[in-house]
Amino acid sequence: MLAASLTSRHHALVEYDKTLSWITIALLSFGLVMVYSASIATAEASKFTGFQPAYYLVRHSLYIFVGIMAGVMAFQVSLQNWQRLAPYLFLLGVALLILVLIPGIGREVNGSRRWLSLFVINLQPSELIKLFAVLYAADYTVRKGLLKDHWGQAFLPMFAVMALVGGLLLLEPDMGSFVVICIVAISILFLGGFNIKVFAGLVIALPIAFAALIFSSPYRMQRVVGFMDPWSDPYGKGYQLSHALIAFGRGEWFGVGLGGSLQKLFYLPEAHTDFLLAVIAEELGFVGVCIVILLFAGLIIRAFAIGRQAANLDRQFAALVAQGIAVWLGVQAMINIGVNTGVLPTKGLTLPFLSFGGSSVVVSCIAAALLLRIDWENRRMLRGLPI
Template sequence: MIFQYDIRSKKNLPDFDQSLIWSAILLLSLGLVMVYSASISIAEAGRGTNGNPAHFLARHSAYLAVGLLTGLVAFQVPMRLWQKYSFPLFLLGVALLALVLIPAVGHEVNGSRRWISLWIVNFQPSEFMKLFIVFYVANYTVRKAHHLDSFRKGFLPMLIMVLVVGGLLLLEPDFGAFVVITAIMMAILFLGGMDLKLFAGLIGFLIAALLILIWIEPYRMQRFFGFMDPWDDPFGKGYQLSHALIAFGRGEWLGVGLGGSVEKLFYLPEAHTDFLLAVIAEELGFAGVATVVALFASLVIRAFVIGRHAAARERHFSALAAQGIGVWLGVQAFINMGVNMGVLPTKGLTLPFMSFGGSSIVASCITLAVLMRADWENRQLAKGFPV
């Protein structure tokens, strides 16, 4: 049962949202198990793994440990400081996105330059830029609350910001991160009370821009047509999706059993990263996928509840930041799941809290810590304590 509380009551109020914490713990734990299951064969035959089947398990565990420690530090930071330093963090994110594009600095994988090599690991700035955008747009919306119905004072600065960040992401290219960041920005502006006519115009502009971006890039067009009919070219542009759908079909209701996936045996590319849900579907079936969906739904709902409670106490930055985080997690999870199920065109986005990847895991843990901090401050105020 999800614990609900009335912010006017000070009785029997725990310090933390139990539903939020347990949803995150279950996602992180299931992700750890499934990354190991999905990566055993790749690790045994891959380069740089010395044939160790637990290679990716060890690395994912290390990423998780770093993420939890970093999240613990992030939890100590009051929301007012995240608000105060939201613009410097945004500038830091822009600088890192620009740094990625420098050939001597940026690390290229499969034709995309999205990482900065730190020798031991690769750092992906776009994962952290999503959180920086949440802070920046939430703070902007609070500061410009009286100008959100103005094109020049309310809308134009956000449009310029989207063009700058979007341009850097598309040069990598990282179309998926661009879509998620755009969704975060639009949602926060809408929740902050942006004029509906301007908001509708922004949606129209962005939809047109996204369609043009798909049209002018041949590889995006190929992914789009491969998504429409993956069986037309199952060994070419429809390869990933066709094997993901086979994995879903084999899993049926209860799956073939943990470790029993066939598609992860070099048939399904990126089985432990972008297509982890397909392995879950094959090994744990509909029941496993439904559990993952329910856990993400719980996280998103709790984020919006936390935001509502913060808004009720006129903590508008905390409210918009919490709900922006909910939008981020919800949209990214939806896109990843949609890609795995063939509902959306193939796009390289990880499943938050679950997919293999150091930057993704650490960013997810920090995001969770910020959400918990917003909730903790709500609860302390409800008890009559200062924050």
Template structure:
């Protein structure tokens, strides 16, 4: 949080604004704002999407400004999700393939530089590569090792709902960032597969709603629906990858599942918008008017 004296610090990061009943996390609002802004920008700049200066550069500057604020918190995970939403919508809107390829290259290089310049991120990367190494297991690899142990305890069918041991102060952030590990421990491999399928179904439905809206010449609504799919899909993928040890540890929650006021609130707003787009699609397909 940029304003001095306002933000609430947790684990070395200032990402929250205390509002009495809840701590509001601005980065969650920014994800939703990225969907709206990118969809609107893509529709308005449709004729310039093959131009770097008029098409991609303004979006790149906007994302960089937001990224600077998010990295100051620091919150690299939220920055990655915002960038994926913004440029994912731009790609679906028809941006030049060569420009998009160059963008991916720049993004990968920027990520590598940010990791290289931060001792904390370098340590997390090394811990991710070998979490069971003695120094890592008791330090930066602690969360990952206990997450993997939780999955191991769950085996095929889990230890039973509420029976997790790792969530009892062994696995940090078991109710937020590592909720998937607790699901794996309590409901087993079968529960994890069901959870993955549910997210696949939600993302697929969101893309179908977006495609229908585009077929009805509702460009903004279609891209906004697909933006929600990108948001939920990528954030769920990153969270699950972190829990399973396939990606370095990041402070990203599992959408619609993890505990948290701001995250759940903005996820609910996004789903509500998705349902409204689908409702309007159905009215138009029946020959009605909005």
């Protein structure tokens, strides 16, 4: 009896969401293979990489390792402690966004100042702020639970905070992260039960504000015009998208074969980062793209299921974090896919878990670890065990 009891208790301790874990592993593994395939020619011909064909493969492998280690550490922290730390993490994120704008501290690449140099790697604060915004918005929604029907007291403080973050992101500029964070914050407030009248106003106000941002900046206007008709200037503003579309066209149903892409041979800029999906489409075809979409669909469905279970257990913060992560990863993946296929203007957003980039990979792994932690705590509660 004692042995059986100990065995049962051990199983309860180690039980976790295997589906979510395998989806995460599949995305990271698939991304590692495709980053190597997309970057090998660029790395071999670049003085920056020391003419080493495996340069990006080695670095991306290191990022995945660091991401997994960060995820393991994040998993050890209870959701109660994450809630307690949420405001401070958000303030840290805002401070990093300010630091990145200071000349001499922030690193500028291709006209955008988005990185902080940490000697060995570059930190991108806009990736961290997405996670911190999920945690902060979830904590804010829980704290303002009694004021959900008061537009001024409940919504305006969050609007002011997000306007500050949005302003800092637009100064980089990073329009893509600004859009993602706005959608995540609004979604969490909506899922938290805030007054529907607030969101009716937002449906009208946000498109107007978004249009104003586009028309106020020649840079953004150029991107929108280029996205609408890339073939009008295929060697200028439509260069990236036109080559991405050529890659999709060449891939057809089953692709030209792994490693067989022509567009990655110095035609398609950022082939291993923002436009990785175009290389996947060319080499693995429609089937390869569908696999990526199905993996993300599975991840999002599991995240919402975990959030729903947490809500049923009256764990509102955990539920909103899980659902917020689902919205964040889903929206960012959807935007990246839309950019690659010419449905949306170029945003400079990575494909979570897959694209090359240390900050993106590490933060995505931490997000997956938080989902696993929420699920683990749910299972413990259902068994009457302490969290």
